[in-house]
Amino acid sequence: MEQYKDLNYNLPSGFDIELIPSEKRLESYLLDVIRTVFERYGFTPVETPAVERLEILQAKGNQGDNIIYGINPIVSSSEDDESKKEKNSRALKFDQTVPLAAYIARHLNDLVFPFARYQMDMVFRGERAKKGRYRQFRQCDIDVVGRQKLNILYDAQMPAIIAEIFSTINIGEFMIRINNKKILAGIFESIGVNKEEEIKLYIQIIDTLDKVGKAKVKQNLQAQGLSDSQSLQIIDFIEFKGSVTEILDFLQQKATEINNSDTFHKGVAELQSVINGIKELKVPTDKYCIDLSIARGLNYYTGTVYETTLINHESIGSICSGGRYENLVGIFAGEKMPGVGISIGLTRLLRKLLDNNLIDKMSATPAQVMVLNLQQELIGTYLEVSKKMRDGGINVLTEFDDIKLGKQLKKANKLGIPICLIIGAEEYKTKSCKMKILKTGEQLDVSIDNLVDEVNQKLLEI
Amino acid sequence: MEQYKDLNYNLPSGFDIELIPSEKRLESYLLDVIRTVFERYGFTPVETPAVERLEILQAKGNQGDNIIYGINPIVSSSEDDESKKEKNSRALKFDQTVPLAAYIARHLNDLVFPFARYQMDMVFRGERAKKGRYRQFRQCDIDVVGRQKLNILYDAQMPAIIAEIFSTINIGEFMIRINNKKILAGIFESIGVNKEEEIKLYIQIIDTLDKVGKAKVKQNLQAQGLSDSQSLQIIDFIEFKGSVTEILDFLQQKATEINNSDTFHKGVAELQSVINGIKELKVPTDKYCIDLSIARGLNYYTGTVYETTLINHESIGSICSGGRYENLVGIFAGEKMPGVGISIGLTRLLRKLLDNNLIDKMSATPAQVMVLNLQQELIGTYLEVSKKMRDGGINVLTEFDDIKLGKQLKKANKLGIPICLIIGAEEYKTKSCKMKILKTGEQLDVSIDNLVDEVNQKLLEI
Known part of the structure; x- marks a missing residue:
């Protein structure tokens, strides 16, 4: 690792066209x-x-x-x-x-x-x-x-x-x-x-x-x-x-x-x-x-x-x-x-x-939805729900790591993802999930069966 | 013109990745x-x-x-x-x-x-x-x-x-x-x-x-x-x-x-x-x-x-x-x-x-429709009809040149354009056009008002 630390990794002059x-x-x-x-x-x-x-x-x-x-x-x-x-x-x-x-x-x-x-x-x-x-x-x-x-x-x-x-x-x-x-x-x-x-x-x-x-x-x-x-x-x-x-x-x-x-x-x-x-x-x-x-x-x-x-x-x-x-x-x-x-x-x-601020900025990811990770045992459900939404044409990030909920939401915010889906033990039992709209803080209970339609509808509104 | 004729315009070895x-x-x-x-x-x-x-x-x-x-x-x-x-x-x-x-x-x-x-x-x-x-x-x-x-x-x-x-x-x-x-x-x-x-x-x-x-x-x-x-x-x-x-x-x-x-x-x-x-x-x-x-x-x-x-x-x-x-x-x-x-x-x-012929070929143009040129005096109509279809999400080529109809159809065929629109003096009067499906030879009379819907419908069918 150490051996490359002193290299100048900047782009050559005039080639600095790289975008974040x-x-x-x-x-x-x-x-x-x-x-x-x-x-x-x-x-x-x-x-x-x-x-x-x-x-x-x-x-x-x-x-x-x-x-x-x-x-x-x-x-x-x-x-x-x-x-x-x-x-x-x-x-x-x-x-x-x-x-x-x-x-x-x-x-x-x-x-x-x-x-x-x-x-x-x-x-x-x-x-x-x-x-x-x-x-x-x-x-x-x-x-x-x-x-x-x-x-x-x-x-x-x-x-x-x-x-x-x-x-x-x-x-x-x-x-x-x-x-x-x-x-x-x-x-x-x-x-x-x-x-x-x-x-x-x-x-x-x-x-x-x-x-x-x-x-x-x-x-x-x-x-x-x-x-x-x-x-x-x-x-x-x-x-x-x-x-x-x-x-x-x-x-x-x-x-x-x-x-x-x-x-x-x-x-x-x-x-x-x-x-x-x-x-x-x-x-x-x-x-x-x-x-x-x-x-x-x-x-x-x-x-x-x-x-x-x-x-x-x-x-x-x-x-x-x-x-x-x-x-x-x-x-x-x-x-x-x-x-x-x-x-x-x-x-x-x-x-x-x-x-010159002449054009609207975009988010840092194409993901429109992030599926949060509340319980490591429910990871199978998170993967299935993610798959279901992707099949419905929605771009989805799944959180795999067992980290604090606040930190997960912060990450979604930093990436500019508009919607987070929260599935805990309670929601798992009722085959539902909480749909959180990050911009407004609004939180809605949605049945997993209707999730694709509900998310697509929300994405049009926000 | 002559001066460049002897140049070798082929790509250098290994860079011949160019596609038609x-x-x-x-x-x-x-x-x-x-x-x-x-x-x-x-x-x-x-x-x-x-x-x-x-x-x-x-x-x-x-x-x-x-x-x-x-x-x-x-x-x-x-x-x-x-x-x-x-x-x-x-x-x-x-x-x-x-x-x-x-x-x-x-x-x-x-x-x-x-x-x-x-x-x-x-x-x-x-x-x-x-x-x-x-x-x-x-x-x-x-x-x-x-x-x-x-x-x-x-x-x-x-x-x-x-x-x-x-x-x-x-x-x-x-x-x-x-x-x-x-x-x-x-x-x-x-x-x-x-x-x-x-x-x-x-x-x-x-x-x-x-x-x-x-x-x-x-x-x-x-x-x-x-x-x-x-x-x-x-x-x-x-x-x-x-x-x-x-x-x-x-x-x-x-x-x-x-x-x-x-x-x-x-x-x-x-x-x-x-x-x-x-x-x-x-x-x-x-x-x-x-x-x-x-x-x-x-x-x-x-x-x-x-x-x-x-x-x-x-x-x-x-x-x-x-x-x-x-x-x-x-x-x-x-x-x-x-x-x-x-x-x-x-x-x-x-x-x-x-x-290895493992993938379906595509046509040589994204154009889905070609508006043919029957009478030079109707060019304004051809431009308007083309514009109308483009606004309806259809990719359109307009024929500007006064060339024989057979030659125009041949061109559409070579490019792989599925539909040609034919508007002559008669059609101009009745605000209609002939929609010709090149693959089948089928020819339908369509009102200009319904053209976008009819063409989109046909494109789905063929």
Whole structure:
């Protein structure tokens, strides 16, 4: 025992994502909600291994080599000769998108397109340590991927899915902000910026608006070559506020003025279709808006883009983001495969929700009932009653140890178990038990025969 | 596009655990069943990161250094100065037990003991490549851990849990084989083997009985120093067969004959208590037996041990194993923390079940209904009907593309979606739809108002 006492058993920096039971139960609940909504829309589960060939991860990273962890056996004699050739050739995935592209290529003939999948695994990023930034975290992603083409209505489904998830988990008011990158690219084209690389650069500057503010964005746009009036024009445009209808009207008006950018016209038409679909899917109107400043810095987005913010807690940042891309997941299959997807960074989101008290806590155990131990001779009865309740769908802890009743109740309280069942010699004789509700102290006599129904009824009430 | 075509997008050797959608859905289903049963007995979820400090993983491995994968950034300039000190100090976990010991030390004051947790994460082992052996796989583990002591009835709960899981997932007849390592150790003591290290070695030889056969075991026992008659005595003992009652009687009888081993007597008493508990928990008598040859080679087991085999498919090996240990998970907390646990190697089990056709296949999508697209002008109606059904708890795919009806039905068939809804101009006028059951070809007219109930009813029938 002694020999290990001096070891540092803390988690390595950035990997301290471990949750205590009550928090982990909350994560399980969130995962259940997210998965249920994903499946309602016909998304099917996929899980790719943590490890891929390094060259695959490097093929089209949205981050680059500097965040990739390689894996190697710590002892070079392990594995086998074949595998020794694999030295420095394997690494941990840093997102779910590159693995999705590889998965599609690996299983092309087994998949039906458009392919709608969800994935909720862990990813690994060797980034600089920073509070709230993790080196391993869970991302809950969905993507729909088409061959050659993909209907714009898939873009309209995404906000319906986001709204359903965040309404269900009850974390307060939120807003899904929708835009289209063709509109942003088009507005730059309309003022005479035509090189794709320049437009990408400008859009990345716009993407910082929330963080650095208007003045700094204007300054940066000018530093890259825009005139004072051009940069003002851009900022006025992306800052235009209004209802969905007002912004669509504004964009239609702009479109009549702009005759030097097809991209702009395409973007407005796409956004219009997306909004139409959202309305037909009956997404509540207070849950989404058009925000012309949403840019999603990532270059691979080519059309619709989304961000989601918690109202009054905007500093948390976007809790669910994504968009449409053209050339991302077909790269290994060697085909054009446009897709649209969203991502919830669950590890970070849960931490933020907990730290800001934005979500209800859960108990430290799934047990709903604890069967107390009053007399060691009645242990057979305790086991039978426990079994009976489990068969009735109730989660049960049985106390096996002969400890004081007060201590047993204290334990049930600490675990957050709502109901305790007390069976002593008297109750044993009458085939009954005392059902104690810990929160209220209420105590009821119940016949063992009716126990499952009575407990299920009580659980609904409390 | 072209530039990535020559890359090898296959998974690295041993990491080819990826499932196609229909298989992954089956794994999700198995995980749900396993989790539900674990929670019925009050086990709470825990997940530890994939990465731990290397020295922690090395502290008390049951395998040793030669299977551990280290992780390092592929570019030494990433992470930060603090983390550079971490070079070669971090590694991937190879089981859930060492991380459990570290978790307990890290959160000692947040936990209630006996601490009952389940964990279903991935572990990583850099072993020699071999068919059916994976370098990443999911292990579904439960353990109950006490401080200083742990009631023997926790050992009795394990077979109840195993029986409930494998009865639910319906993979045919199985047998839970129970033994106690003190009985094995005791029988060696009774023939005059008293050194702990020698006993461990002999027990490891016994553990190979299934694989190498009786003659070879006898030979190996003699090679280590047992006489011909001693080795025969041992083999006769571990091969004694009979009902639970018969074997318990045999052991009681033996106990009266053996007066030079307390260990033997303790083991028999423990086994008797475990069997009593199992009976009181009403585990079906055809699901478990006592098998005196079960040895579980792992040295850390000190009492009850379990293995589970599929009847008529014994070659698959044990599908769920575990046992009682004294000095395993308290090592970092620096306390005696006896525990009992079981483990299901789910990745391997699922592969074996699929390869041997031992489990029903599932469809490639969770969608239960597909809303077909007959007229592009009715897309609003299709979206509304889809939304209505989703609100009624039904998983729905909507066809957005204007493709031939036959092709849409073919797609639904390939995905295994049981019901298609057909709404054309006629149905739109009468606010009705055609509900087509793909398996039978049956087609029914249903009012849109009753659609949720009718579909839910049909889903129950088919």
